[in-house]
Amino acid sequence: MSAIREYYSITELTREFGVSTRTLRFYEDEGLIHPVRRGRTRLFRPSDRHLLKQILRGKRLGFSISEIQEIIQMYKAPPGEVGQIHLMMKRVEEKRAELRQKRRDIEETLAELDQVEEGCIERLAELGVNT
Amino acid sequence: MSAIREYYSITELTREFGVSTRTLRFYEDEGLIHPVRRGRTRLFRPSDRHLLKQILRGKRLGFSISEIQEIIQMYKAPPGEVGQIHLMMKRVEEKRAELRQKRRDIEETLAELDQVEEGCIERLAELGVNT
């Protein structure tokens, strides 16, 4: 078994997650991740790797980079000021509403795909089940 | 109560769904919808409107136009040839897998946002519940 690595190279992460080095540098430019450096070379810590997972998850859900940025900000410690905390809670609730909408969209689409499959099965039956 | 309309104008749909006319024309160019014409003016039938709903649902889930195109194709009657039907069933299963992944992503993100909210509440408690 492998212990938890201290650092990952950029190519290790590109292979693990199927993204390009360009993509990782782009995410750094956009301020989504902050790998440390040894000289000019980027070293990704487990926390960077975890962040990358969250970024890619956001991408799969169709969020833009700036939306992902926003979500990631929320994961960091809550701000110190009461007004800011309430603002964050409002944002959290908005994101949740959006996610629930997406979930409903998924359920609907899945249901329709089930219908499609049924149609296919029926059609196959019509054509004679023997193949 | 309003009966089912026969036709919708382009601006009616843009208002109902919050999209621009450019967008609807773009979808038509891409072959997603096929409104009929009176002269040069587009007339959208209820079926076009329904299609538009499905398109926007796909957009919310982060699917590209061509992916949405693919999904919409599935909703049309299954093909006549056995091989084609099996191919379609395979595609359906692939899409379902993708949607289930998205659903997992949503659950994870929702759980994390719950954590964020809890953190906020705790933080507020620390600062004194009186506000």
Add this chain to the structure above:
DNA sequence: CGTACAATTGACTTTTACGTAAATTCGTGG
């Protein structure tokens, strides 16, 4: 019947999220 407004077409622009290529720089093994 004219005009004002809604809709269309076509062309160009913009934004996002990277891709790609060229030139450069580490650093490690032989």
Add this chain to the structure above:
DNA sequence: CCACGAATTTACGTAAAAGTCAATTGTACG
């Protein structure tokens, strides 16, 4: 020490999904 491979920087390119603008064209209506 030096070559070679891996990583970096800089800069320009591109595809997708519209936005925007200009020039027309219907067409409804007073």
